[in-house]
Amino acid sequence: MKRLGISVSLILAILILAFSVLSVFGYSYYVGDNKVTVFKGFGSIDWGVDVNGGSKIAVKAASADEISAVADVVRDRAAKFGLTDHQICVDEAKGQLELTVPQSLDCDFSAEEVAGFLTSYGNLTIRPDGSYTNMTVDSSDSAAFVTPTGSTAETILITSDDVSGSSWFEYVEDKYSYYYLNIEFNEVGSDKMATYTNADTGTYYNKAVSIWLDDRMISNPTVSETIDGGTLSVSSDSMTQSKAELYSAVISAGKMPCNVSVVSVTDVAPLANNISDIIFIAGVVALAAIMVFMIFRYRLGAFAGIFAVLLQFSGVLAVITRFAGEGRTFLLTIPGAAALAFSVMLTVLSFALMGERMVSELKGGTVVGTAISTGIEKSRKIILDMSVVLAVVALMGMFMFGTSAFTTAIFGNYTLSGVYNFSYVLFFGAVINLISGYVVPQLMLRSLQSFSKKPSMFGGAK
Structure with a gap:
């Protein structure tokens, strides 16, 4: 396996962090009294009836x-x-x-x-x-x-x-x-x-x-x-x-x-007061808990997983807000928010498949470079199959309960918003996971081994 320089991890980390900040907080400025929104963040989301x-x-x-x-x-x-x-x-x-x-x-x-x-x-x-x-x-x-x-x-x-x-x-x-x-x-x-x-x-x-x-x-x-x-x-x-x-x-x-x-x-009335704030706080707490667990489990290698999860969350959020697009955001409901959480867990699972295989190889005495290569190779098919299958299932949900011409021809003008909301977010989550759940972590893991070759730094025995 070709080793990558540590600069690859640094560049990816900076780009992902910058994108995450923009996708969460957005960016806008004023021309006189007119607000010009360049990038839309979490606060721009249009929420469904169940939330607001x-x-x-x-x-x-x-x-x-x-x-x-x-x-x-x-x-x-x-x-x-x-x-x-x-x-x-x-x-x-x-x-x-x-x-x-x-x-x-x-x-x-x-x-x-x-x-x-x-x-x-x-x-x-x-x-x-x-x-x-x-x-x-x-x-x-x-x-x-x-x-x-x-x-x-x-x-x-x-x-x-x-x-x-x-x-x-x-x-x-x-x-x-x-x-x-x-x-x-x-x-x-x-x-x-x-x-x-x-x-x-x-x-x-x-x-x-x-x-x-x-x-x-x-x-x-x-x-x-x-x-x-x-x-x-x-x-x-x-x-x-x-x-x-x-x-x-x-x-x-x-x-x-x-x-x-x-x-x-x-x-x-909404189902409860301040649900959007609760969703945001719960998401931040969950992400923090996932990152802490990864650091304890995979140590230096955890940073590949952390930035993969950040990219997945911010990428799906950008789809929901229509990040740099004109007009309204996607109308998010509680099922859609659940699909966002599911999409993040999909990336966590993808990295865990890669990381656990890597740790298993390290504890068996394999050197860091080979262990990382094995983890990447052994998890590739499962990650790709999982993402593709979920994308297809979500696409079927969008067709069956959405508002496309295809649906209209078969079912008439009917929308079951909860199922469509979940399917829409899950589809993009599955597609983005092909990058955040496989491409990014494998690039960063190959790069991080240039920083240290000690098995203990990647979850192996000391």
């Missing part, structure tokens, strides 16, 4: 058949919004549906407003001008213009029946981000928009139009060119990424098959 509570809205339709169809639309909207933790209860006898969404959402709307959008009628209309009756302030302190009036109320140019879908995109200029909502028209809608906005004959060319979602105006642009490509891109001063995501989800899923009325809106 949520908001529950109850809506009512006229019949059992109608409320079942309403439930399908709500599930589709929640899936398109990426709401992996939500609860839908349907009472067909009462023609009533209850939707619960998490309180902890990195969103410019409150949980109550999100629930309201997901259960709203959701009819998109494009109207002339932009006259409104009232102005309110939403939970992001942005002006919300509601209820069209005058010619805006009297004339409807486009409805949801003319729309085939929606998406959003980010436009960056001079380091500032602007978010746009794409409205995609079907053939009928495309023809209407091309006629309305024709530069030569269009009634609304060079004039203001307004885009409404039910009775809320979401944009009030001026038509400056012919819209004949089947897509309209709009924005507003208050358009943010989360708002664009939510509008797009509601529009893409289509309007409700019937009108629904709101019965009640209530808060839902």
